[in-house]
Amino acid sequence: MKKKLKQLETYIHSLFTHLHYHPEVSWNEKETAAFILQRLSEDGFKCTPFPSFPGLIAEIGSGKPVIAIRADMDALWQEKDGTHQAVHSCGHDAHMSIVLGTAALLKESIGHLKGTIRFIFQPAEETGEGAIAVTKLGFVDDVDFLYGIHLRPIEELPLGAAAPAISHGASHHVLGKIIGEDAHGARPHLGTSAIEAGMMLHQLLSQIKLSPMNPHSVKLTRFEAGGENLNIIPGTAIFGIDARAQTNEDLDYLKSEIQRTFQALEEWYGITIEHEQQPDTTASIISKEACCHMETAIIDTLGRKGLSKTIFTPGSDDFHFYTKLRPNIKATMLALGADLTPGLHHPHMIFDHSCLVIGAEILTRAVLETMKAES
Known part of the structure; x- marks a missing residue:
């Protein structure tokens, strides 16, 4: 996997560069979704755009278990350098790039394993409405495990560290x-x-x-x-x-x-x-089983020294609506260290881009670990 990751590194960074410089705010992520659709369709994934708002799912494999990975797509509307504009100051550009890199890795790694891997590219996380809208369409009704990802500020996690869950408020x-x-x-x-x-x-x-x-x-x-x-x-x-x-x-x-x-x-x-x-966001509902698979993936990627405890944060994420609305789903969100400063939602937020490859490897290992355990 390390060799394949090295080959994909330039691709993942190029995805990030495009997405970073083409931000779109909640419910307006049309060009973002079109870009992702084109990338995944060209790579042979079965893609289904959402019918009434921006976003899509992409799949490989078939049957059970169904393991999903969610990436949020929207940017924030902020004043930056004296101008109000869309800004990817919450790291969603990184999340999309990591999940696209994970898709490329899993396409070649799934091999003989049975099951479906579904990639969810969701709009409107920042308004707290996107996950609810996707759930209403039925795209997670058959999901067994769901994984998310979020970059963390440097005061929570440094580069080279990751936690298997984020306990959002x-x-x-x-x-x-x-x-x-x-x-x-x-x-x-x-x-x-x-x-x-x-x-x-x-x-x-x-x-x-x-x-x-x-x-x-x-x-x-x-x-x-x-x-x-x-x-x-x-x-x-x-x-x-x-x-x-x-x-x-x-x-x-x-x-x-x-x-x-x-x-x-x-x-x-x-x-x-x-x-x-406005729509509330719900507190996190973390599956011990999903968390265990993510923990194994972190150790296999970063070693035991890179494994951190669950992150507790007063921040929120609409990711947890998936498990609130569909309690059968076992879910957790990867907390990824990135040396991110000065903080999430700051218009000049920056992070170490080497975390993109790390995140893709951890998510890939988490999915493969889950498929092995469930097969």
Whole structure:
């Protein structure tokens, strides 16, 4: 496998270069999906594009077990170097490149083993909606094992280390609007300042607490109020909230406290708060069996010194909807060290590209290990 990987290294890096410089945001990954479809079709994979949104599955083999690998495709919309643009700051360009490299390896390695290997190229992970949409299409109904991958920040894992699972938290997002009444800057008593209400909202959200033993956070991530005229006290503002907890139960508590905060502010300031809840992401559901196969793959690739413990993170990933909606699936997500700095979702995020080949080898070994165990 090492020899084949060496031969594929240039190919995998060329895939990354293309995908990195052609980012597309959630639900708009049309060119990304077309590029992947062309690569896999040319390599002889049976490909099925999703009928109503960007993305596809590709398969080799037949029968049971069905082992799937998922790669997320979407980029983020961020300000970078003074311009708002699509940016692959979460590593999805790397994930796609690694999974495409894994597909090339498995095509030649599957040999006499029985079973189906399915590659899922999924849109809209960043909105928390893509995995749900793919599941509704029925493409994971027969899946026995599901593997994912995510690059990790350097403070979690260095290059040359990997963990067999990522314990993600659950997340909740709210988009809201404060509706008060504008006032002249000289007569603040005649209106209701949305900025003042927003400042109080920030303070009250920061007071929502769980046990310090349970990772959690609630905070404003968006606030817009006012216009060009500085002598107007704005009565209206738009805001966004990001709430996170390590368990689904703790997230439910945070959600109830957010609603209680809205009610208190409405009564206190005499305002109206309109709000729309965005799709939640669920906490991770990790299969011990899948985790064991991934652990073996990491040791075979990096040696025992490269094996790290499960990563616990307040971050979230819609990958875990697959197992929540289809409990029969045994799943885990590979945590891959990449010397990634300064952090995920930073517009200038960088990492050591040598991790691409490492990730492809680990995923390939995990699939082959699973097929051997299940055959």
